[in-house]
Amino acid sequence: DGQGQGQPQSRALPRPSCRPDARSFAAAASAWGRSRDPRKAKRAQDVLRRMEKLRRFGGGLTADGAGGGARGGEDDLRPNEFVYCAVLNACAHTHPRASKKLKDEALTVAFETFSEMKREAAAAAAADGGGSPGRLRMNHVVYGTFLRACSVLMDETDGRRRPLAENVFQRAAGEGQVGVTVLEQFRRAAPPDLVAKVLGSVAEEGGRQKEVDEIVLNDLPQEWTCNVRERGRGAHGGKGGRWHGKFRGRANSQ
Numbered sequence: 001d002g003q004g005q006g007q008p009q010s011r012a013l014p015r016p017s018c019r020p021d022a023r024s025f026a027a028a029a030s031a032w033g034r035s036r037d038p039r040k041a042k043r044a045q046d047v048l049r050r051m052e053k054l055r056r057f058g059g060g061l062t063a064d065g066a067g068g069g070a071r072g073g074e075d076d077l078r079p080n081e082f083v084y085c086a087v088l089n090a091c092a093h094t095h096p097r098a099s100k101k102l103k104d105e106a107l108t109v110a111f112e113t114f115s116e117m118k119r120e121a122a123a124a125a126a127a128d129g130g131g132s133p134g135r136l137r138m139n140h141v142v143y144g145t146f147l148r149a150c151s152v153l154m155d156e157t158d159g160r161r162r163p164l165a166e167n168v169f170q171r172a173a174g175e176g177q178v179g180v181t182v183l184e185q186f187r188r189a190a191p192p193d194l195v196a197k198v199l200g201s202v203a204e205e206g207g208r209q210k211e212v213d214e215i216v217l218n219d220l221p222q223e224w225t226c227n228v229r230e231r232g233r234g235a236h237g238g239k240g241g242r243w244h245g246k247f248r249g250r251a252n253s254q
Contacts, residue, residue, distance in 0.1 A: 021076040025051040026083045033090035038098060041106035044090035045113065051079055078136075084117040085141050092149040107153040114146045140228045143172040144181030151189040165190040169198060176227035180217055 025047055032043040055077035091110035094103060117138065124135040147168055154161045169186045172178050187195050196212050202220055210219065217225060 019076075020051075020054070022051075022078065022080045022083055025077075026080070026086050029083060029086035029090065033086060033093055038095065038102055039105065041087070041091040041094055041109040044087045045109045048079060048083060048087050048113070051077060051083065079117075079120070080136060081117070081139060081142060084113055085145055087113045088142065088145040088149055092145050092152055094149075094152060096152060103153045107149070110146060110149040110153065114142070117142060138171075138175060138177065140172065140177040140179030140182050140230070143168055143177055144179065144185045147182065147185035147189045151185065156191070161189065162191060162194055166194055166198065173224040176223055176225060178217070178220060178224040179228040179230050183215075183217060183220075 029044040029047040032040045032047065035043075037043055088110055091106045091113070094106040098106075117136070121136045121138050124132075125137075128135055147165060150161060150164055150168075154164075165186060169178070169182065169190070172182050186198075190198075192212070199215055199220075200209070200212055202215075
C-alpha cells in the first residue's frame with residue numbers, strides 16, 4: 001500500500017541470551033574486593049552463594065534479568081578457583097584498621113571459603129580419580145591469599161594464628177604448591193621462630209646455612225614447588241624472588 005516506504009523497517013530482533021557463568025561471578029566477586037565497602041568480604045561471599053544457589057536450583061539470569069536461563073547442575077555455574085580466590089582476596093583486603101567486628105566477619109568468610117574449596121577440590125579429585133586437568137584444585141594462589149587474610153585479620157597474639165600458618169604452609173608444600181606468594185605470606189603470618197623452624201633447615205649455600213630472610217624459592221626442595229604455575233616462572237617458580245616483593249592480589253589479575 002506504499003505506507004512506510006523510504007523509512008527504516010523495524011524488525012523484532014531476538015535478544016541474545018547472556019547467562020552468567022563462572023567468569024562473570026568471579027569478576028563480580030573481584031569487583032567487591034576492589035571496592036571500598038567495609039563489608040567487601042561478605043559481599044563477595046554473597047556472590048559465591050548466589051552462584052551456588054543458581055547451580056543447585058536453576059533459574060539462571062539472562063541479560064535482561066529474566067530467569068530460566070540455566071538448568072540446575074550446569075558446569076558453567078560450578079565455582080572454580082578464580083571465584084574462590086576472588087572471595088579470599090576480598091577478605092585479605094579488608095582494611096587493616098577495620099573494627100574487630102568487621103575483621104571477625106571477614107575472617108569467618110575466609111575460613112568458610114577456604115574450607116569449602118578444600119572440600120569441593122577433594123570431592124572433584126575423588127570423582128575423576130584425580131586425573132582431569134580441568135578439575136577444581138587447590139593452588140599456590142589460594143594458599144597465599146588465605147595466608148594473607150590470616151595475617152591481616154588475626155592479631156599476632158591470637159593463639160590460632162601460629163598453628164594455622166604452619167598447617168597451611170605444610171599443606172601447600174605437600175602438594176608442591178609453594179610459590180612466591182605462599183613463601184612471602186607465610187613469613188608475614190607466622191612468627192619468626194616458626195619461620196626458622198620450618199624453613200631454616202632446607203637452605204644451605206656453599207656449606208653455609210643461610211639466614212631465614214635470605215631464603216628464596218629455589219632454595220626450597222623441588223617437591224615443595226613442583227606444581228606451581230606462575231606467570232613467567234615455569235613449573236618450579238623460576239628465580240623465585242625474595243620475600244619483600246609486594247603482594248599483588250593475584251586473584252584480581254586473573
